[in-house]
Amino acid sequence: MQIRLPAPGPDEQAHSLQLRRQIADLIRARGPIPFSSYMEACLYSPGLGYYSAGATKFGAAGDFVTAPELGCLFAGCLADAIAPCLRALAEDSADILELGGGSGALAADLLLALAANGVVPARYRILEPSADLRERQHRHLQACLPEDLLRRVEWLDSPPTVAWRGVLLANEVIDALPATRFAIHAGEVFEEHVDLGSQGGFQTLDLPADGELVAAVRALESTLGRPFADGYRSELRPQLDAWLDAVGGSLRSGLAVWVDYGYPAAEYYLPERDDGTLMAYFRHRAHADAFHLPGLDDLTASVDFSALARAAFAAGFSVELLASQAGWLLASGLQTRFESLYQASDDPRRQMALAGQVRQLTMPEHMGERFQVMLLGRGDTSAFGLQRWASVDQRHRL
Numbered sequence: 001m002q003i004r005l006p007a008p009g010p011d012e013q014a015h016s017l018q019l020r021r022q023i024a025d026l027i028r029a030r031g032p033i034p035f036s037s038y039m040e041a042c043l044y045s046p047g048l049g050y051y052s053a054g055a056t057k058f059g060a061a062g063d064f065v066t067a068p069e070l071g072c073l074f075a076g077c078l079a080d081a082i083a084p085c086l087r088a089l090a091e092d093s094a095d096i097l098e099l100g101g102g103s104g105a106l107a108a109d110l111l112l113a114l115a116a117n118g119v120v121p122a123r124y125r126i127l128e129p130s131a132d133l134r135e136r137q138h139r140h141l142q143a144c145l146p147e148d149l150l151r152r153v154e155w156l157d158s159p160p161t162v163a164w165r166g167v168l169l170a171n172e173v174i175d176a177l178p179a180t181r182f183a184i185h186a187g188e189v190f191e192e193h194v195d196l197g198s199q200g201g202f203q204t205l206d207l208p209a210d211g212e213l214v215a216a217v218r219a220l221e222s223t224l225g226r227p228f229a230d231g232y233r234s235e236l237r238p239q240l241d242a243w244l245d246a247v248g249g250s251l252r253s254g255l256a257v258w259v260d261y262g263y264p265a266a267e268y269y270l271p272e273r274d275d276g277t278l279m280a281y282f283r284h285r286a287h288a289d290a291f292h293l294p295g296l297d298d299l300t301a302s303v304d305f306s307a308l309a310r311a312a313f314a315a316g317f318s319v320e321l322l323a324s325q326a327g328w329l330l331a332s333g334l335q336t337r338f339e340s341l342y343q344a345s346d347d348p349r350r351q352m353a354l355a356g357q358v359r360q361l362t363m364p365e366h367m368g369e370r371f372q373v374m375l376l377g378r379g380d381t382s383a384f385g386l387q388r389w390a391s392v393d394q395r396h397r398l
Helices: 010-030 035-044 073-089 105-116 131-144 211-224 240-248 305-314 325-331 334-344 348-362 386-392
Strands: 095-099 123-127 153-156 164-171 180-185 188-196 202-208 233-236 251-263 279-282 285-287 298-300 318-324 371-378
Touching: 010 035, 010 188, 010 202, 035 180, 035 188, 035 298, 073 105, 073 164, 073 251, 073 325, 073 334, 073 348, 095 105, 105 123, 105 131, 105 164, 131 153, 164 240, 180 211, 188 211, 211 233, 240 305, 251 305, 305 318, 305 371, 318 325, 318 386, 325 334, 325 348, 325 371, 325 386, 334 348, 371 386
Parallel strands: 095 123, 095 164, 123 153, 164 251
Antiparallel strands: 180 188, 180 233, 188 202, 251 371, 279 285, 279 298, 318 371
16 A cells, blocks of 8 residues: 655755765765665765754654653653662662753653653763754753753764763664665575666666675575575664774673664565565654655664674673663553652643553553663673563574
8 A cells, every 4th residue: 555645845845855865976976876875875974964964853743652651751751761770789889871962852751750760870972973962962951951960961973982871772773774775586595775767866786795695595595494495575773793892892890781673583574575674754653665755764673682782792792671652651650650649740632642652661562562672781880780681581582
């Protein structure tokens, strides 16, 4: 069934056309480019990419809503979850590092919830390369936080290189890393590229894969215990090991919390999922045309949590938990927090909004089962209270 998408405005069309021409010029100069290079350009080209330009991305006015944008319940549960870690590390010397601050909603609600718990980090650092998003985050935090919390917030251009202790947070980050698309033809591994068609538009072209991609696909087949069928197409992220080491290598003691949509490898690469998980989003509508509006569409692929676990081990982390978002939130006190806020309000609209948050965060048809939570540990984690999630731990799926 064809999905009807909203029409972009004239300025949006001009913006997308400028990026389209830039990518087309690159293809004319170099020949077909790997899909991962096309995805990177669409998302991160300076001033034109989806995450580096000025268009609204998050919330009702954007293209998607993340868990923190729904309201305060997610951040409140997260605060309860990481407070034991901060206390064990001595909060006056423990930091929080958030990868990509989004709208600033998570930072604001999390700091307020931690303060209510009587534990706040020495610093709340946001790794945010987009100047536009930094400005939006700063404005939001200024409007929401008291001065004693606001002065703890700082922004980083690159991952810290000096050793630190605390909590690394990544909510819907890995899905936005450029994905390498592969295909199987006559038993051989090919890499999906982007080329120019006869009418000047973009089209896909499969070219023989290099040795690194062939080895990665064959290793994946070995892990799965079966070869991919001819015609099978999916994606992987060969850069994940190096990327995780870069963003988390300086964390010497603490937790890394990863929340994203995805699957363990055995579910990600099911035979029937033979076109991968690549999706595009435009104004809250999901569609499958990656060439629709470069720079305006959010391009994303699900996370292989088995690959994330392997990258974590390689980077010196321990994998402490894998759980569905619903299971993790409920084990983190979501019901109690919801009931407390619901009973404290006499505004029916506020009560309905709280119920809506619970539904979006936990129901299988929304975020509850599609989103996974992975906790990684560094150093001695015995005092971090991780046993509270034993009943929802699904590491066996990895």
